[in-house]
Amino acid sequence: MTWGRACHDVRVSSSLKDVAARAGVSARTVSNVVNGSARVSEQTRVRVQEAIDELGYRPNLAARSLRAGRTGIIGLAIPELHSPYFAELAGLIVDEAHRRSWTVIIDQTRGDAEAERRLLTGDGGRVMDGLVISPWALGAPDLTATARPLPVVLLGERSPQGMADRVAVDNVAAAEEATAHLLSSGRRRIAAIGLQPHLENGTARQRAEGYRRALRSAGVTPRAGWERSVTALHREDGARAMAELLDGDAAPDAVFAFSDELALGALHTAHARGLRVPEDLAVVGFDDIEDGRFSHPPLTTVSPDKRQIAARALQCLADRIYSPRNEVPAADLTIPHRLVVRGSTVGDAATR
Amino acid sequence: MTWGRACHDVRVSSSLKDVAARAGVSARTVSNVVNGSARVSEQTRVRVQEAIDELGYRPNLAARSLRAGRTGIIGLAIPELHSPYFAELAGLIVDEAHRRSWTVIIDQTRGDAEAERRLLTGDGGRVMDGLVISPWALGAPDLTATARPLPVVLLGERSPQGMADRVAVDNVAAAEEATAHLLSSGRRRIAAIGLQPHLENGTARQRAEGYRRALRSAGVTPRAGWERSVTALHREDGARAMAELLDGDAAPDAVFAFSDELALGALHTAHARGLRVPEDLAVVGFDDIEDGRFSHPPLTTVSPDKRQIAARALQCLADRIYSPRNEVPAADLTIPHRLVVRGSTVGDAATR
Numbered sequence: 001m002t003w004g005r006a007c008h009d010v011r012v013s014s015s016l017k018d019v020a021a022r023a024g025v026s027a028r029t030v031s032n033v034v035n036g037s038a039r040v041s042e043q044t045r046v047r048v049q050e051a052i053d054e055l056g057y058r059p060n061l062a063a064r065s066l067r068a069g070r071t072g073i074i075g076l077a078i079p080e081l082h083s084p085y086f087a088e089l090a091g092l093i094v095d096e097a098h099r100r101s102w103t104v105i106i107d108q109t110r111g112d113a114e115a116e117r118r119l120l121t122g123d124g125g126r127v128m129d130g131l132v133i134s135p136w137a138l139g140a141p142d143l144t145a146t147a148r149p150l151p152v153v154l155l156g157e158r159s160p161q162g163m164a165d166r167v168a169v170d171n172v173a174a175a176e177e178a179t180a181h182l183l184s185s186g187r188r189r190i191a192a193i194g195l196q197p198h199l200e201n202g203t204a205r206q207r208a209e210g211y212r213r214a215l216r217s218a219g220v221t222p223r224a225g226w227e228r229s230v231t232a233l234h235r236e237d238g239a240r241a242m243a244e245l246l247d248g249d250a251a252p253d254a255v256f257a258f259s260d261e262l263a264l265g266a267l268h269t270a271h272a273r274g275l276r277v278p279e280d281l282a283v284v285g286f287d288d289i290e291d292g293r294f295s296h297p298p299l300t301t302v303s304p305d306k307r308q309i310a311a312r313a314l315q316c317l318a319d320r321i322y323s324p325r326n327e328v329p330a331a332d333l334t335i336p337h338r339l340v341v342r343g344s345t346v347g348d349a350a351t352r
Numbered sequence: 353m354t355w356g357r358a359c360h361d362v363r364v365s366s367s368l369k370d371v372a373a374r375a376g377v378s379a380r381t382v383s384n385v386v387n388g389s390a391r392v393s394e395q396t397r398v399r400v401q402e403a404i405d406e407l408g409y410r411p412n413l414a415a416r417s418l419r420a421g422r423t424g425i426i427g428l429a430i431p432e433l434h435s436p437y438f439a440e441l442a443g444l445i446v447d448e449a450h451r452r453s454w455t456v457i458i459d460q461t462r463g464d465a466e467a468e469r470r471l472l473t474g475d476g477g478r479v480m481d482g483l484v485i486s487p488w489a490l491g492a493p494d495l496t497a498t499a500r501p502l503p504v505v506l507l508g509e510r511s512p513q514g515m516a517d518r519v520a521v522d523n524v525a526a527a528e529e530a531t532a533h534l535l536s537s538g539r540r541r542i543a544a545i546g547l548q549p550h551l552e553n554g555t556a557r558q559r560a561e562g563y564r565r566a567l568r569s570a571g572v573t574p575r576a577g578w579e580r581s582v583t584a585l586h587r588e589d590g591a592r593a594m595a596e597l598l599d600g601d602a603a604p605d606a607v608f609a610f611s612d613e614l615a616l617g618a619l620h621t622a623h624a625r626g627l628r629v630p631e632d633l634a635v636v637g638f639d640d641i642e643d644g645r646f647s648h649p650p651l652t653t654v655s656p657d658k659r660q661i662a663a664r665a666l667q668c669l670a671d672r673i674y675s676p677r678n679e680v681p682a683a684d685l686t687i688p689h690r691l692v693v694r695g696s697t698v699g700d701a702a703t704r
Contacts, residue, residue, distance in 0.1 A: 087439035106458040235646040268646040294620040
C-alpha cells in the first residue's frame with residue numbers, strides 16, 4: 001500500500017505509548033495485552049485494560065485501517081430485514097463474509113430513495129471497505145449519478161454506465177417461464193400481481209415484460225385490468241390485489257405474483273373466498289422462500305440460486321477492494337434460476 | 353471523557369496534515385473536502401480525495417473514536433438472520449439504532465457456542481461500542497464466565513450474576529397461557545414441540561415448564577412421549593416432530609409449538625395427513641411472525657411486543673455506553689406479550 005512506513009510507525013506507536021504511559025508499563029506490554037499474550041500478569045493486564053478503556057484506544061481497528069487503508073468491514077444495504085427473501089440472502093452474505101474474515105454492517109433502506117442515496121454518498125463509506133446494495137427505490141440513472149469511489153456491487157438493478165458490478169437473475173426470462181408454466185397447464189386467464197410503476201427500480205418492469213411475452217407467445221392478449229400494481233411486496237399487498245382481481249368483472253384462473261410474499265397473500269385471499277388451489281386458481285411466486293415450501297398448498301415458484309448470488313457478489317466486491325484503481329470493467333453477472341413446481345399449480349403435487 | 357485534549361489534537365491534526373501534505377493543500381482544505389464544503393474547486397477536491405484514498409485516511413471514524421472513545425457502531429448477534437422472528441427483531445433494532453445515529457454490525461452465530469463466545473470475548477469489541485446478543489447455544493453460566501468490559505444486553509437468556517442487562521418476555525407465563533387456551537377449548541391430549549435438551553439455553557426449558565404447569569393446573573398428567581425435542585426451530589423440525597406424534601401410540605388433539613416456524617411445520621404435516629385444523633388438531637405457536645398471520649388457517653400464537661424489545665434493549669445499551677463504569681446494576685426487563693387467537697385453534701376464526 002502507499003501508506004508510508006514512517007507514518008504508520010509514528011501513529012500506531014504514539015497511541016500505544018499513550019496507553020503505556022497511562023498504565024505505567026512498556027509499549028511491548030500493552031501490545032502483549034492487546035494480543036492476549038499469556039506472559040502478562042493478571043494485575044498488569046487489568047491496569048492496561050483500564051488505560052485502554054479510559055483512552056478509548058481501539059488497537060485492532062486503528063492498526064488495520066492504518067496499515068492497509070481498510071477496516072475489514074463491508075456494508076450490506078437491503079430494503080427490509082424482515083422480508084424473508086432478503087433475510088435469507090443477508091444470512092448467506094454474512095456467512096460468505098465470515099469466510100473472508102469480513103464483518104458486515106447491515107442497513108435497511110425501507111425502500112426509501114433518500115436512504116439509498118445517503119448510503120452511496122454518505123458517512124458510511126468512511127467505515128466500510130465496500131458496499132453490497134439491493135436498491136429498491138433508486139433506479140439505474142440515480143444510482144449512476146451518486147457514484148463515488150466506494151466499491152459497490154448492485155444486487156438486482158443494473159447500472160448502465162458501468163458504475164458498479166451487478167449480480168442478478170434474468171428477470172425477464174424467469175417471469176416468462178413462470179407464466180409459460182401456467183399456460184402449459186391449460187390456464188388462459190392469467191393475472192399478474194406486483195407491478196410497481198411508482199418506483200424507478202427495473203425489477204418489477206422486467207418481470208411484467210416476461211409475463212407479457214409469454215402471453216403473447218401463446219396468442220393470449222394481455223389484459224390491463226389483470227396487471228395489478230402494489231405499493232410493497234408484502235403478503236397484505238398480495239392479499240389485497242387478489243381480492244381486487246376476484247371482485248373485478250372477470251376473475252382469473254391463475255396468478256403470477258412477482259414475489260412469494262405476494263403469492264402467499266394471494267393464497268390467503270383465495271382460501272378466505274373458498275377457492276380451491278390449484279383447481280379454481282393456480283398461483284406462482286418468485287424467490288423460493290422457505291415459507292412457500294410449507295404453505296398449504298406448497299407454492300410453485302422461481303428459485304434464484306441465492307447461495308451463488310451471495311458468493312459472486314462478495315467475490316466482485318473483493319476484486320474491487322483489492323484493486324482500488326478500478327482497472328477492471330464493471331461485471332454484469334447473471335445468476336441461474338429454476339422453476340420449482342409444487343402443489344399451488346399442479347394438482348397431484350398438492351400434498352408434496 | 354478522559355481522553356486528553358493534547359493527545360486528541362496531536363493525532364487528528366497529524367493525520368489531516370499527512371493528507372494535506374500529500375495533496376499540497378492546507379489542513380483546512382482537507383477538512384472542507386471531508387465535510388463536503390462547496391468552497392472547494394473540483395480539481396482540488398479530486399486531489400484531496402486521491403490523497404485520502406492513498407493514505408487510507410478515515411476521518412470520521414478516527415475522529416469519533418478518538419474524541420469519545422466510541423465508534424458509533426453497535427453489534428447485534430442473533431442465531432439466524434433467515435429465521436423470521438429474528439429477522440423482524442433485527443429490522444426493528446436497526447430502525448431503533450438509526451434513531452440514535454448508530455450503525456449496526458449484524459452477526460449470526462448459527463446457534464454455535466464458539467461463535468457466541470468469540471463475540472463476547474473477541475476482536476469485535478474493539479470496533480463495537482456495545483453488543484445486543486440473543487444467545488442460543490450458550491447458557492447463563494457460560495455467558496457470565498465470558499463477561500468482559502464491553503457493554504452487553506442479553507435478549508431472552510438471563511445472566512444470574514448480573515453480568516449484563518436482560519430483556520425478555522416471561523416465557524413460563526406465556527407458555528402456560530398458550531396451553532391453558534388449548535385446555536379451555538376442550539382439548540386434553542396436548543403435545544409440545546420444541547424442547548432442546550442439548551442446549552444450555554433456558555428458553556425452551558421455560559416454555560416446557562409453562563406447558564407442564566398449565567396441564568397440572570387442569571389435572572392433566574403430562575405425558576413424556578408428547579414432549580418432542582428438536583435440534584432446531586425450523587419448519588422442517590416441526591413437520592418431523594408432528595409426523596412422529598401422529599405415528600405414535602396415541603395421537604394428540606392439540607399441539608403447543610415453541611415457535612411459529614415449528615407450528616407452521618406441524619400444520620404442513622397435518623395438511624399432508626388430511627387432518628382438519630382446528631377440528632382434528634389445534635395448533636398454537638410462539639413469536640407472532642407475519643407468516644402465521646397469512647397461513648391456512650391463520651396461526652394462534654404468543655405475540656411478544658417486539659417493538660418494545662428493540663426499544664428497551666437499545667435504551668439499556670445506551671445507558672451502559674454512556675456510563676461505562678457500570679455503576680448501574682444489571683436490569684432484568686420483562687416485556688409484555690399477549691395471546692393472539694386465530695383459526696388454528698378456534699373454528700369460527702378459521703377464515704379471519
